[in-house]
Amino acid sequence: MTMLLQANELARTYTVGSGGKLRAVDDVSLALARGEALALVGESGCGKSTLGRLLMGFDRPDRGQVIFEGQDLATLSTKAMRVLRGRLQMVFQDSGSAFNPRWTIGQALAEPFRIHKRPWSRQSLTALLERVGLSPAFYDRYPAALSGGQRQRLNIARAIALAPQLIVADEPVSALDVSVQAQIINLLRDLQADLDLACLFISHDLAVVRQIADRMAVMYLGGIVEEGETLSVLAVPFHPYTRALVDAVPQPGKPLGAPLQGDVPSPLSPPPGCRFHTRCPIAQPRCAAERPALIHVGDGRKVACHYPLAS
Amino acid sequence: MKGFLSRLGQMLLVLFGISVLVFAVFFATPGSDPSARIAGRGASPEVVARVRHAYGFDRALPVRYLTMMDHLFISRNLTSYVNHGQNVVEEVFDAAPVTLSLVAFAAIFWVAGALVFGLLGAAWQGSLLDRLISILALVGLSMPVFWLGEMVNLVSQSRFHETWLFRWVPPLGYVPFTTDPVSWAKGLILPAMTLSVAFIGLYSRVLRTDLLTAMQDDSLRTARAKGAGPWRLWFAHALRLSGLSALSLFGLDFAQLLGGGALLTEVVFALPGVGHLTYQGLSTLDLPLIMATVLYAAFFVVIANALIDGLYRLLDPRIGRGSHGQ
């Protein structure tokens, strides 16, 4: 199977204020097939958003390559990159600030067509509105007339306007209320199936990820610690960090387990060996010395742990 | 240490840039040829040529620039083109304490005034008092300082000088602190007040807005939830938060005034300060004097920036230190 998007051994280090080196993404390889929904999961500072930007070509990796449909993003000219942008779209968390308040919703929707010099008509744009569950009556109104959920629908409409092959959605529902969140999750799933759209979701919410993604990759301090089919990973996590994440999700009918102790270490000075060993409940001396590689453990699952659970 | 060195480099660069600019503009100004002026009115071409050669004005511009910088900074004997033999470096150093005294006095008035009016306006936001203060501030801001100075002089020096209110006002001019501290202070009170009026107007408005913004801050809500009373809210919390932005504005204005920005006040009140000197240099097109005063001013602005940065670091712990927050 040819992959739509492939990342090979990506690394990105930022130099911060006082000369410190922040390894935001450290040796990450990832592949996304056509029409597949993959979720990047992790806590703040794990590098999931940086990885998202690298995959979108918004930021260049220090090492490694990003290959979209066989083309290395680093080798593309500015012009070729702009053409590619039409096929790679992004949906952000804060849908409120994503729109110019002085443009009507119709104007906002026409913008991607203008930028990429594609034809559009009022009919095609109202059809787009209806596609995401918005009334065509919104066409001549302003974004201020929309509620949070409706704005996120409009955001999605704009992202799918040019019929892209891939959408990267950074926390697309985390700013929404539960009842509205469910609507948007359903919408994203429908669109994905109908348009054969590949999606990369960046999220911290496992319950949302379970509902929305076929596969998931769990990140901790810049690296992927576990990867696999979403339902299988969440049902039987192999990595102790994934286990801790699953246990920490507050859900009705599930008692509050003993939480992971301490905080995520600063990415400026990550611990040696396994990045997680400082908080790991089952850490062994080996974990502090040797960094585990992400290896296949069968069934499409990968884990980076010397002592994986349930195996 | 690294920060200090980079600051020093930055300062040298700024001073170099400004001096080159002043130099270039001067020689590009029509009628500014110093030889003719030095030679005097109606001098013969031969005399002018001799002067030109004696002063080195026939040499290449870069050489002349370097010579001037040498005289200004290294041998420190740069002399005026207008008053022959007058050492401009000494003049600037004589004028500096006058300006410093005036501006320091004014700063006291202006900070105190801004605090009082800013806090009153913010605490009684929207009230009659607030509106009155805002009108007064506007009036203060829009009164030209030279006109105000002349009015103050008119009232305090001649018209009402003999009344109880103004009998203490000494004649115009400056008495050095070392000669007589009391006369020094007396002589500066009215000029400093005049100078501070516009700044009180501006700063009280800025502070009022900043205070009201600070009152909406999450940390002020916490302070209320802690049970803090109104005094504590305004002084310990809101002022502490909003003072920071006013501080950087203050630093720049203060430096600018020290560097000669109080020119009009100094001229009106006959104070022999740096501004007065700049005025004199400009009106006689005396390049050495202009160069010395302009570089002096630039020096202060750069120094003040560095000082404010340091103070900021002291008052706002979020800046400059290693942090591992977001």
Place this chain on the structure above:
Amino acid sequence: MGSKALLSLRDLRLEHPRAGVLLDGVSLTLERGQILGVVGESGSGKSLTGLSVLGLHPAGRLTGTMMFDGQDLTHFTAREWQGFRGRRAAMIFQDPMSAFLPVRRIGAQIEEQIRLHLPLSRREARARVVSLLGRMGVPSPERTAERYPHELSGGLRQRAMIAMALSCDPELLIADEPTTALDVTVQAQILVLLREIGARDASVMLITHDMGVVAQSCTHVAVLYAGVVIESGPVEAILKTPLHPYTQALLRAIPPLSGPRPDRLPVIEGAPPAPNARPSGCVFAPRCASVEARCQMRPVFRSRGNHQVACVLYA
């Protein structure tokens, strides 16, 4: 643990001159030793309810009663409020970064509250700060007290915030979305801490949008919708047999973390009404699946078993 209520709000209404009716009938009871979850979506008035208990709500016409340990808070003077806030009831907020004053050390900020209310010397207050931070699970409390808010991690900041709130032994702790800004693993730590506090130090009002948080940490729950408490009762009872259609729908809309994955999540169509456009009848009627003619009238909030519910289905 007496059965007399520590806090009892009866039909609390807050009308803002411009924004409209922000609270439209909030009735809830918090007994000593309980952890009451106040749950609702954004704009439901859950945060405002918490702020009102401290008299920190935006200016507007507040009616109804707020009884705290036998005193009616609605008649408090500014001075009385000052002595009440931080002393008898304290509050923590969603974002502990912005809730602290950024330019003062953590220890000094906690000390400020102690010295506002208790006759302690600086040294005694200082010692109390350190012991409080230690009790909240802050490692090396002496050093943490000397830190500025931005130098701490989110979890530690929230622990420090809780330490400050508990510094004068209040009877009630109001926690407004205390874990929303935190990572999940840190959220779990804070929830465990809040549960300990509820059992040991103070009654807790936990304001949240997350039914999962309520389910894991609270003993009781009040569900708010559009400024109205529509259902309340013990947590297990509400989770097991939610009565109000809104509570039922809200619980269904949570994506499950185990079991079969539904093709589509059940949704509540539409969005909550704006404060200036609330229906005069049942506030949930426009989105309710079991709406009927009687819903034109505002239903009474009445007891049914150990629940209280405002819905005509149970009249």
